[in-house]
Amino acid sequence: MFSLQGKVAVVTGAGSGIGEAIARAYADAGAKIVILERNKEAGDAVAASLTEASSATCIECDVADEASVKAAAQIALDANDGYIDILVNNAGIGHVGTILTTGGADLDRMYGVNVRGVMFVTQAFLPAMVARKKGVIVNMASIGGIVAVRDRFAYTATKFAVVGMTKCIALDHADDGIRCNCICPGRVETPFVQARLAEYPDPVKAREDMASTQALKRMGQPVEIAAAALYLASDEAAFVTGSSLIIDGGWTAGK
Numbered sequence: 001m002f003s004l005q006g007k008v009a010v011v012t013g014a015g016s017g018i019g020e021a022i023a024r025a026y027a028d029a030g031a032k033i034v035i036l037e038r039n040k041e042a043g044d045a046v047a048a049s050l051t052e053a054s055s056a057t058c059i060e061c062d063v064a065d066e067a068s069v070k071a072a073a074q075i076a077l078d079a080n081d082g083y084i085d086i087l088v089n090n091a092g093i094g095h096v097g098t099i100l101t102t103g104g105a106d107l108d109r110m111y112g113v114n115v116r117g118v119m120f121v122t123q124a125f126l127p128a129m130v131a132r133k134k135g136v137i138v139n140m141a142s143i144g145g146i147v148a149v150r151d152r153f154a155y156t157a158t159k160f161a162v163v164g165m166t167k168c169i170a171l172d173h174a175d176d177g178i179r180c181n182c183i184c185p186g187r188v189e190t191p192f193v194q195a196r197l198a199e200y201p202d203p204v205k206a207r208e209d210m211a212s213t214q215a216l217k218r219m220g221q222p223v224e225i226a227a228a229a230l231y232l233a234s235d236e237a238a239f240v241t242g243s244s245l246i247i248d249g250g251w252t253a254g255k
């Protein structure tokens, strides 16, 4: 079930957290992994730890920088006979603030990585997928792309954009044999969340509050998101495109 044997998968931001878990799940399913990471050291460490399961490399890349993305994509495509099968736009950053405490520079920074990053990386790899009439894209949105998340003005704005971009790519390129979906996780225990918690005056209470937002009263684990990413990338999801797969421990089930 859910084999990716012989496939080539690019995962952005796989040096940590959810991206790392996705790279691991894909490698275990037989895929060759190319990590695009701003933090080369972290990406290299993950790639090295995957090589027993599958071949994996890391290319240094800032997804917010179009030139950096183009250069990294060229290296990735050249190393894989000009094609990839799967692209996971996972790299993302967070920010705490309401509309009154978010500055223009904060919003620009968030858009740079979370929105422009998804656009640049997709633009760099999609033409090679279209040429083969085959390809799967998985974008990492958030529950903040489905409902408002308190005190996350800029983050929520960017993740609604990711859900929108996902639907546009799915619609515009369905005839090209491309499927594009996104995943909307609730709180998942990763370094990303640890960093957000540290921004609160009382991180211990903030952690309890974060866990209690979910009906299941706990945060998710990266492997629980990776399982969904594996499904969406697999042939078993052949009829799934343009969708937003919510994995939130019941956050949006109701209050």
Ligand SMILES: NC(=O)c1ccc[n+]([C@@H]2O[C@H](COP(=O)([O-])OP(=O)(O)OC[C@H]3O[C@@H](n4cnc5c(N)ncnc54)[C@H](O)[C@@H]3O)[C@@H](O)[C@H]2O)c1
Binding pocket: 012, 013, 014, 015, 016, 017, 018, 019, 036, 037, 038, 039, 042, 061, 062, 063, 064, 090, 091, 092, 093, 094, 113, 117, 140, 141, 142, 143, 184, 185, 186, 187, 188, 189, 190, 191, 192, 193
């Ligand atoms: N952790 C959560 O609770 C949660 C919930 C919903 C959605 N998400 C989303 O999941 C994705 C991964 O989150 P995570 O919690 O694993 O984060 P993380 O901070 O643990 O890992 C993110 C990785 O992305 C890399 N990265 C950041 N900016 C980059 C850039 N400009 N170019 C290339 N690489 C870059 C970082 O170096 C890091 O290795 C993000 O898009 C995030 O918004 C996370």
